[in-house]
Amino acid sequence: MNQQHFQEESEKKMEQDEIRKGPWTEQEDLILNNFVHLFGDRRWDFIAKVSGLNRTGKSCRLRWVNYLHPGLKRGKMTPQEERLVLQLHAKWGNRWSRIARKLPGRTDNQIKNYWRTHMRKQAQEKKKAMSPSSSSSSNSHSSPSPSTGKVSFYDTGGQDMGKSGGFEDEKGYSMDDIWKDIDMSEENMITPLSDNCSEEVCDIFCPPMASPSLWKMGEEESKMFLPSNQSINLLL
């Protein structure tokens, strides 16, 4: 079995079938898992083709990174993780992947989702607290999206904003303001990281299993999670 063979086979298939979208089935997961272990987690387009999954490389990568990766933690964030997210977000803004590297086993997607729901909650509570009849703060706690007029809870603070924004609504109640408030209200609970908190300092929060840069597992370690030979054989 060589790569060329796989490719030829799959190209034949691809001509027949359309690219699949939507939720992954167990079967697909199994197949993807096996092909990733065969070819590594880099060549996603290739894996997408040879696996016959009729998914895009991007889709395969996302599924692997966010769901199938053996090192993933699932379930609720621990208080420590929550605190770390808050602190790192205050420092870096919406740099989810960067933040995720400091939370072993958590993906950028998980953190993003966590942030979204929890900030929404925060904002709602804040709104209530601010006054039920306040009109002066009507465009309150975040920037309305220009296109939809909806409030985006993503448009947040952080001092190191990248391409994705970092802009503040000139007149609105920016996320920086929210963060100031949150910081103030939680000051007693959280020991804030200093502004020049280095990555090394942040690593303090990371359990030993985390590598300094990534939580990604080493080859040996990941073997522990390899699917059984049986399932690989099923595919080949």
Add this chain to the structure above:
DNA sequence: AAATCTAACAACCGCCTTACG
């Protein structure tokens, strides 16, 4: 018990970056 709301999670899209020929 049914309807509605909310939180959490999964997945896609579009843009940007990077590697490679």
Add this chain to the structure above:
DNA sequence: ACGTAAGGCGGTTGTTAGATT
């Protein structure tokens, strides 16, 4: 140096399960 393809990232939307009314 340039163009292109693939990978990576952030934003957004859809789905579902559990809680509440």
